[in-house]
Structure formats: C-alpha cells, structure tokens
Amino acid sequence: MGLLGAIIIGAVAGWLAGKIVHGAGFGLIGNIVVGIIGALVASWVLPQLHIVLATGTIGAILDATVGAVIVLVILSLIKRA
Template sequence: MGIIAALIIGAIAGWLAGKIVHGAGFGLIGNIVVGIIGALVAGWVLPQLGVSLGGGMIRDILSATIGAVIVLVILSLIKRA
C-alpha cells in the first residue's frame, strides 16, 4: 500500500472512530495518526480473534476504524485515570 493510501485510510478511520467514540477526535493530523495506529492494532488483534473481513479498501478502512476505536477507548480510559 502506498503512503498516500495509508494516510487517506488513516484519516478516514480516525475520523470515523472520533465520531463513534464521542468527544475523542484529535483534528486532522491526530486522526491520521490514530487511524494508522488503529490499523496496526487491528492488524494484530483481529487475526488473534479469528476475524476476517474480506479484502479491498473497504476492509482496510473498516479494520483501521475498529483498531482506532480500540485506541481511542484506551486513551480515554488513561485520561480519566
């Protein structure tokens, strides 16, 4: 995957995760970072759980969003502590 595609998928996934986890958006750059980290997290967690989402760009966005939601929930728990 190219760097531009990774940035676009990260931005979309971070934005979606920010909408799902209310009040947890970090702006454009922060959302890209959260989305890319979320993609890495999902790339490790989902296969461990036996989850397969198919193929293509939609799968990449969906799995990155799931990972970004996990990251945002963990970050919000750390903020509260």
C-alpha cells in the same frame, strides 16, 4: 499500499472512530495518527481472534476503524485516570 493510501485510510478511519467514540476527535493530523495506529492494532488483534471483516480498501478502512476505536477507548480510560 503506498504511503498516500495509508494516510488517506488512516484519516478516514480516525475520523470514523472519533465519531463512534464521542468527544475523542484529535483534528486532522491526530485522526491520521490514530487511524494508522488503529490499523496496526487491528492487524494484530483481528487475526488473533480469527476475524475477517472484508477485503480491499473497504476492509482496510473497517479494520483500521475498529483498531482506532480500541485505541481511543484505551486513551479515554488513561485520560480519565
């Protein structure tokens, strides 16, 4: 996948994660960064748990969203402390 595809998937995943974890949106650039970091986290965590959500672009968005939710929950716990 190209850089533009990663940015678009990261933006969508970050936006979705911001909607799932209320009050954790970071704007467009922040959502892209959270989405890309979430995709990296999910690409490590989900195979460790033997979880395959889907394949293709939809699968990439779902994986990145799950990872971004994990990242946002961890960030909110750190921010709270």
